[in-house]
Amino acid sequence: MDSQVEDLHRRITRWFAGNARELPWRDAERTPWGVLVSEIMLQQTPVARVLPVWTEWLQRWPTPAGLASEPSGEAVRAWGRLGYPRRALRLHAAAKAIVEEFAGKVPSTYPELLQLPGVGDYTAAAVAAFAFGRRETVVDTNIRRVHARAVTGNALPSPSLTAAEMRLAASLLPLDTSDSVAWNASVMELGALVCTARSPRCQECPILDRCAWVAAGRPEAHYTAKGQAWAGTDRQVRGAMMAVLRSAEGPVRRELLLHAPVDLAGPELAAELDPLGTLHRLQAPQEQMERALAGLIADRLAAEDANGVSLPL
DNA sequence: GAATCGTGGGG
DNA sequence: TCCCCAAGATT
Numbered sequence: 001m002d003s004q005v006e007d008l009h010r011r012i013t014r015w016f017a018g019n020a021r022e023l024p025w026r027d028a029e030r031t032p033w034g035v036l037v038s039e040i041m042l043q044q045t046p047v048a049r050v051l052p053v054w055t056e057w058l059q060r061w062p063t064p065a066g067l068a069s070e071p072s073g074e075a076v077r078a079w080g081r082l083g084y085p086r087r088a089l090r091l092h093a094a095a096k097a098i099v100e101e102f103a104g105k106v107p108s109t110y111p112e113l114l115q116l117p118g119v120g121d122y123t124a125a126a127v128a129a130f131a132f133g134r135r136e137t138v139v140d141t142n143i144r145r146v147h148a149r150a151v152t153g154n155a156l157p158s159p160s161l162t163a164a165e166m167r168l169a170a171s172l173l174p175l176d177t178s179d180s181v182a183w184n185a186s187v188m189e190l191g192a193l194v195c196t197a198r199s200p201r202c203q204e205c206p207i208l209d210r211c212a213w214v215a216a217g218r219p220e221a222h223y224t225a226k227g228q229a230w231a232g233t234d235r236q237v238r239g240a241m242m243a244v245l246r247s248a249e250g251p252v253r254r255e256l257l258l259h260a261p262v263d264l265a266g267p268e269l270a271a272e273l274d275p276l277g278t279l280h281r282l283q284a285p286q287e288q289m290e291r292a293l294a295g296l297i298a299d300r301l302a303a304e305d306a307n308g309v310s311l312p313l
Numbered sequence: 314g315a316a317t318c319g320t321g322g323g324g
Numbered sequence: 325t326c327c328c329c330a331a332g333a334t335t
Contacts, residue, residue: 042331049321049330083319083330090333120333140331160314188331197329198324227327230319239319299318 008150008207009174009183015206016186019193023047024055026130026185032106034058035131039123040091045082047192053080064095065104073311076301077246085242085301089312090118108132129184135177137170138184142191147172149195153212155221156197232284237292240278242301247275251308258289 024030025038037057041050057078061067067075072092079088094116098106106127107113113124125136144157147168157165174180194201202208213219230236241257256273274280284292293309296302303312 039331044318044330044332045320046322046330081320083321084332086318087333118333122332126331138331141329142331192331228319228329233317235318242319295318 005172008172008210009179011206012186012190013179013182016182016189020185020189021047021193024051024058030131031062032108032127032131033062033064036094036106036119036123036127037091039126039130040087040094040118041082043087043123044084049082053078053082061095063104064098064106067092067095068099071311071313072300073303073313076242076311080246081243083239086299087118089300093117094119106131108134110134110136126184129181133177133181135173135180136184137166137173138188139166139169140188142188142195143169143184145197146187146191146195149200149213150207150211153216153219155213155219156223159223234288234292234295237282237284237288238296238301240282241292241296243278244274245302245309245311248273248310251305251310253308254293254304257293257309258286 020026023038025035034054038050038054041054057067060078061070070092072089075088075092076085079085082088097116098104101115102112107116108128108131110124110128113119113127114121116124119127122138122140125138126140128134129136129138139161141157144161144165147165148154148157151168151172172183174183190205194204202211202214205211208214244252244257252273257279270280271277293302297304297309300312302309304310
């Protein structure tokens with residue numbers, strides 16, 4: 001570990017000590033379960049939107065056993081509008097696995113965590129590091145961006161994680177376990193607050209004078225991220241249907257999901273079933289509506305019986 | 314490796 | 325307004 005790298009460690013962890021956000025899953029009172037829930041919720045979802053839902057979840061289900069004892073549909077409903085509701089389903093499945101295979105306690109090692117549904121490479125490393133204080137190579141989108149700029153000299157990392165990036169991250173990880181945990185959290189926070197994707201706050205950066213990207217004159221990114229299509233996609237239709245199912249108290253007749261609610265139910269009932277109006281405003285082809293509903297049922301995000309469609313049991 | 318999977322706030 | 329994109333995982 002040369003002095004250059006040690007200088008980076010010093011500057012970034014010092015910056016973290018004075019600038020880190022106070023987040024409940026970082027609190028001294030935190031539990032491994034709370035950390036796991038936060039990491040799943042934070043996959044592709046901003047901190048500000050996660051905070052209130054995380055608080056409700058931990059109050060309602062302070063342990064994996066609590067969540068595991070309820071129907072998966074309750075997890076999906078409590079997920080609210082965080083997006084990617086299959087994460088709620090997987091977190092529920094993870095809770096059951098923790099109860100059945102780990103005696104109700106969140107496992108503490110990377111390979112064990114990796115076995116849990118919805119836990120991939122990043123999340124397994126993050127939970128092992130932040131909940132259990134282990135030395136892991138944590139690589140998320142923030143860390144990748146900081147490395148790309150400060151070390152490699154690129155405006156943005158490549159679209160997918162490369163082996164070279166993993167090697168770089170591993171080479172930068174402090175040897176001391178405690179230092180490594182602080183380093184992971186610090187680089188991630190720097191990427192989230194200062195070294196942001198758009199309009200980075202370079203004036204606030206603790207390593208501005210050592211940033212390879214700045215030194216190179218802040219060249220443009222090599223590629224342009226292709227925007228995620230939305231209007232007219234199955235995802236849009238699935239999202240609208242899930243919003244209706246979450247707000248409904250009981251089963252919703254299939255016809256009400258496949259047609260605009262107002263057609264069959266009248267304006268009052270339509271508003272009750274679809275308070276956000278998402279499905280009402282949606283004008284997708286009937287064939288696509290059918291396909292989207294079939295997909296939700298295949299994914300176990302919805303279940304259908306003689307009474308209609310509802311969140312899963 | 315590429316495609317798929319929600320949602321809404323900020324530039 | 326429109327577009328970008330946020331602590332990824334799975335198939």
